[in-house]
Amino acid sequence: MLSSLLVESSVEVSFKELLICIMTSVLLGLLVACVHMYRNVYSKNFVITLAVLPVLVQLVIMLVNGNLGTGVAVLGAFSLIRFRSVAGGAREITSIFWSMGIGLATGMGYVGYVTLFSLIIALFLLILNTVHFGEKQKVTEREIKITIPEDLDYPGLFDDLFQEYTYSATLDSVKTTNMGSLYELRYRITLKDSQTEKELMDAMRIRNGNLTIISGKVATNREEL
Structure with missing residues (x-):
């Protein structure tokens, strides 16, 4: 389950493998969006971005897989996007990092790995927010x-x-x-x-x-x- 679905030595990816990776990114992206909305202030555009981001990152990773030059170019593009965006709160940064991690994992074929860890992370975040972990006494x-x-x-x-x-x-x-x-x-x-x-x-x-x-x-x- 924790092994890569895609064969690293192969250049072409079968339609079935591609479809599994895409569906995993979509479902886990929706999971990230739902967890982010739980007891949190959010906007519609942001949660939609969280749901779509894993698929976009997966596409980029599949395109640059094995190509060092293209990977460096994509890294520069992500840096530009980062510095042109407005700084968000800690929970927003966590959700974005989680979504990007899903896209990275599915783009490399680690479907079982990212599914297991996403479920654990979702459960952990829901528990922490339910029990009001880390909240200060209201003054x-x-x-x-x-x-x-x-x-x-x-x-x-x-x-x-x-x-x-x-x-x-x-x-x-x-x-x-x-x-x-x-x-x-x-x-x-x-x-x-x-x-x-x-x-x-x-x-x-x-x-x-x-x-x-x-x-x-x-x-x-x-x-x-």
Whole structure:
């Protein structure tokens, strides 16, 4: 089962062998697409690409099999495609690598090998995503912009409030505004309880003379649900 379906010394491939390799690529490509869609954010075009990619890679491998010059040219073409594409998330890269691996294996005739390993990989990924492996405890992060008068000494001004309402608080930047008469402090905080956000803002309003306070989400790259 783990041996190559295609005879390495032969130049021609029988229609039956070619059909088996193509059907294996199609079915395993659909498997990759289905696994990628499980509890993940995706687009229709991307999952279609995952399903078709194994057949395309198989075609390329069959064409360059045994030809070193053509293989180097194809490698350069793949490099151009890589650098002209937008960088995706970790799960997208895994799915693309998996699809390409299927195409490489079927192009060389290792149908049983790639089928066995694809089933194992699919089962492994489904289990990891089902049990929420590696997920962090959900916390509420906020980016807070606080405007204070210039005569107010801002170092340590809100430390007692942050100690009461947050797990951590970091002063990211300080900026002068309104011709230098005001300071804008930008903090990144992690709240102990999201329900106490209003209490924290009310307490900070007392400290800064009821000037502007803005609380928003922290800009992060979230790639999964």
